[in-house]
Amino acid sequence: MSTLQAPFRTPDAASSARDVRLAARSGALQSHTSGLASAHVQGNLVILPKSHAADFLRYCQANPKPCPLLGVSEPGDPALPMLGEDIDIRSDLPRYRVWRDGELVDEPGDVRALWREDLVSFVIGCSFTFEHALMAEGIALRHVVQQRNVAMYRTNIATVPAGVFRGPMVCSMRPLRATDAIRAVQITSRFPAVHGAPVHLGDPALIGIRAIAHPDYGDPVDVMPDELPVFWACGVTPQAALAEARLPFAITHAPGAMLVTDLPHHRLACF
Incomplete structure (x- = not known):
């Protein structure tokens, strides 16, 4: 060493x-x-x-x-x-x-x-890999600009069990304007080895998130009136499975x- x-x-x-x-x-x-x-x-x-x-x-x-x-x-x-x-x-x-x-x-x-x-x-x-690709295309990410950790949430999307491992999918969220959200889907689809395209756009309650201002992990970021919260599957998911x-x-x-x-x-x- x-x-x-x-x-x-x-x-x-x-x-x-x-x-x-x-x-x-x-x-x-x-x-x-x-x-x-x-x-x-x-x-x-x-x-x-x-x-x-x-x-x-x-x-x-x-x-x-x-x-x-x-x-x-x-x-x-x-x-x-x-x-x-x-x-x-x-x-x-x-x-x-x-x-x-x-x-x-x-x-x-x-x-x-x-x-x-x-x-x-x-x-x-x-997701830091696809964030690099998003920013290279001129899509600003608020948590990066504010030097915060990305906001992450436990959802009601169930993962597929295997042996003792099961539990909810954790998702990371980035607020984007509609045109940037569409482009973000296209860009992140190129990177399936780092979560790929989003799993949900829009109303967080539809995936079991009741308080967008209070993430389960990471730091909160504001969602502006002209933005959509965009959710990607997150590698913190195994921590929820370990708890289960x-x-x-x-x-x-x-x-x-x-x-x-x-x-x-x-x-x-x-x-």
Whole structure:
């Protein structure tokens, strides 16, 4: 493993993916990763004991919109060479969540002290990739402009069960004017590996969201009178499934604190 160099400059959009990971590994980066290393794919994280890995793999395969898989580790191996050089999944995210019996019990900056030889890491596609494509087309995203985490909501859209895993789909929301919403559907359809096209546009109550101003995860953003709330399937969905499954032990990313991979965004475009 590489020796850390200090001091780190604060990562920004122009940083390399590896610089962002090293900043997280050193503890210098503890906030969300939106906008960092903007040319590179970011991923959501789920770490489970091997005894539940096969069921979780089937859950992801049955629910490709919220759970598009980018990579899976070997048991006990903290590296993910298919996603980047020198990745250490135990330390290279700014913030983690630790779950015991379905309850969130801690949000540490690394999980090296909790690592076990039976743990399997799953990295799931993140909407930051299609956000990059939207902004490249001139579509402004309010949470990015305001330097906030995206708003995320538990919905009444049920995921397809697999083994012990089941629960509601979590959706992220971006307010857009109608013309931008139509273009956003076209653009994000090119990226099925990072959630693809929206799952809902308009009235949030139709998907079980009663208080748009109070997201379940992330930060609230205003929806202006000339805008539609546009909802995409979200990689926080597995956290809802973990709560339902009540596994004795699991680790995830903290919402917005992603693994920054070496993959360039264009690698995930299907056309």
